Amino acid sequence: MWTMEELIDRVRAALTAEYSGAPNGRVRDLPDRRSIRWYSTIGLVDRPLGTRGRNALYGPRHLLQLVAIKRLQAAGRTLAEIQAELGGASEEALTDLARVPSDLLRVDPESAPPAPAARPPFWKAPPAPPTDWVFPDPAPDLSASLAPPTFHRTPDVPAPPADPGVLPADGLLTGVPLGAGVVLLVPGSLHLDVTDRAELAAAARPLLDLLASRGLHR
Known part of the structure; x- marks a missing residue:
């Protein structure tokens, strides 16, 4: 190299x-x-x-x-x-x-540098399971009772939807050309190889056809 x-x-x-x-x-x-x-x-x-x-x-x-x-x-x-x-x-x-x-x-x-470990495309990876946080009740008054503290599970609270207008923490974006002058912006921390880019372009073809049918790109 x-x-x-x-x-x-x-x-x-x-x-x-x-x-x-x-x-x-x-x-x-x-x-x-x-x-x-x-x-x-x-x-x-x-x-x-x-x-x-x-x-x-x-x-x-x-x-x-x-x-x-x-x-x-x-x-x-x-x-x-x-x-x-x-x-x-x-x-x-x-x-x-x-x-x-x-x-x-x-x-x-x-x-040549060492070959990177194979990884699945980031958009196909299953979402991480939610974390169940368990908090103990306040410590009991031992002078009144010697019963051990009890634990309970907090209800599942859905995470707020990501704001598409907020830039990544490092502020860097990478452009992935999809064809016909359309460029997809993804966080710069994602390292996309040639296969990733080709699969993204193929997956975006129906969207490009829809945009073209409505005259939204040349």
Whole structure:
């Protein structure tokens, strides 16, 4: 795997041969650290594969995504248009669009971080059972009685519904492109992999069809 600096060097090498630069003067010809983090935040680029010390690690798919973004920007496409096109793009589609030389995609197997433990999609996990809190009655007056204290179960009180307008505690959100310019925002603490994003996009297809039938998105 590669550090962010190594990833940027590979993006530069991949674009050197045929990249003419973005026509919009406000767009950097090459991505920098800040723009890569922003792309990851909005779901345009996958999150890092892992870390080595304090360094985030990236792989071939990140390289394909960044080169594809810059090629589309060079063609005059806006970031919103690029999000709609690259959201959930397959490896084959990214490879065709980015045209990265194969030697730049090679990685050292020994540099790969340990594979994360498999986990089910967060939206399919069953809810945690409610906690039953039991409180003792006030301590008895031992001078009047030697009977032990009694216990009782408090009634189940449903938790108040979550307020959809309240941001997560850390204030960070991750954008998951669903297609047609629609982006789903989820808490930044949720680390979604490629499979999670593809399943979310597939699950959202009926919603996108409904929005399109009512003219709520293009």
